[in-house]
Amino acid sequence: GQNIDQPTEMTATEGAIVQINCTYQTSGFNGLFWYQQHAGEAPTFLSYNVLDGLEEKGRFSSFLSRSKGYSYLLLKELQMKDSASYLCALNNNDMRFGAGTRLTVKP
C-alpha cells in the first residue's frame, strides 16, 4: 500500500518557521506533491519533488528523501494567510493524498 501520514494539526506563531512532515510506505513513485488548501477552496500547487533534496521557492521549501520514505514542507516567515491545510500526495500515475495537516498561524 501507500500509507501516507501527516500530522493532523499544527500551530505556529506569525513570523516563525514551521516544518510539516509527510511519511509514506511505497516501493516506487514518480514524485511527491505538496498543496495548500484554504477552507472551502480548491487545493493550490506548492511544489513537486522528483529527486531527493531540497527545493526552495520563496518562503516555501520542500524536501524529499526516497530512501527514508519522508518529505517535509518548510514554511518560513509565517503569515496569518498561511493558515490552511497542507496536503502531500504521491504521484505514481495515479495520485494518493495524505489526509492533510491543518496549520493555524497565531499572532
Place this chain on the structure above:
Amino acid sequence: EAQVTQNPRYLITVTGKKLTVTCSQNMNHEYMSWYRQDPGLGLRQIYYSMNVEVTDKGDVPEGYKVSRKEKRNFPLILESPSPNQTSLYFCASTSMRAAGETQYFGPGTRLLVL
C-alpha cells in the same frame, strides 16, 4: 487565463437520478483526474485519464464513470447516485510532458444526494 472549470458548482439530487458533472481545461493538458474530498479522509482519486480515450481507476471508482472523448473535457457520471456519494468533488489537470508541471484544480462541486 489557464483554468479548469466545473459545472455545476452545487447540486442537490435524489437517490438514483443520473447526473453528470462536467470538467473542462484550456491548457491542452494530457492528464485529467477526478477526486472526492470528505472530512477526515482527505482527497481520494476516483478516476484519472492520461490522454484521450485512456481512463484508469483511482482509489474509489465504484459508482462512477468517466469518459475522455476530447482532450479538454473529462465528465464525471453518476449513473445511480446514492447518499454515500454526497461529497465535495474536484477535477484537476496537468501536463505529462513536463515533470513537476503544476496540477490545476477546478473550483469544486458540492453534491448532496438525498
